[in-house]
Amino acid sequence: TLNRLVISRGSVFANLLIIGEAPGSQEDLEGVPYVGKSGKLLNELLIKAGIDFQKDAYFCNVIKCRPPNNRKPTNEEINIHKPWLLQQIKLVDPKFIVLTGSTAMRTILELSNPISKLRGQWFMKDGREVITIFHPSYLLRFPSKEVGKPYDLTLKDLNNVSSKLYAL
Ligand code: URA
DSSP states (O other): OOOOOOOOEEOTTOSEEEEESOOOHHHHHHTOSSOSHHHHHHHHHHHHTTOOHHHHEEEEESSSSOOGGGOOOOHHHHHHHHHHHHHHHHHHOOSEEEEESHHHHHHHHOOOSOHHHHTTOEEEETTEEEEEEOOHHHHHHSOOOSTTSHHHHHHHHHHHHHHHHHTO
16 A cells, blocks of 8 residues: 655645645545545535636645545644644745645644534634635535535635635
């Protein structure tokens, strides 16, 4: 089994940084974040929100290599990888950060409230505007597109991100 370092995709000049949890099997194969099923869904949502992600977004993960069997990263692993992530944020220097899922939310915002309570809310962190959305793997498990369901709420959140990003 592989265990590549998975660092980033997208533009280092982007104003938007998107942070996931950890590479899955496809990411491990390709060495690129968010290229599996979750990544495809995330791309689809970004396109629907009018975000030109090739040009305007940079993607990375809290954890830089795939945890065995895609289990949740441990707090110890998060603490080991966090300095890399913080350095990446500094280097890209984005105006906006989208945290996908609770691992990214806990790591950056240091909040452990349920994601359903915190998603869609903007926070200021080190001079950057930060918002949390549901993890795309959650939307894969609950695919309903009805108003008020996770997919619809996530699209709403990303539309909100898009308005700010393109109002610059
Ligand atoms: N792929 C990633 O790169 N990160 C995730 O969080 C999920 C899938």
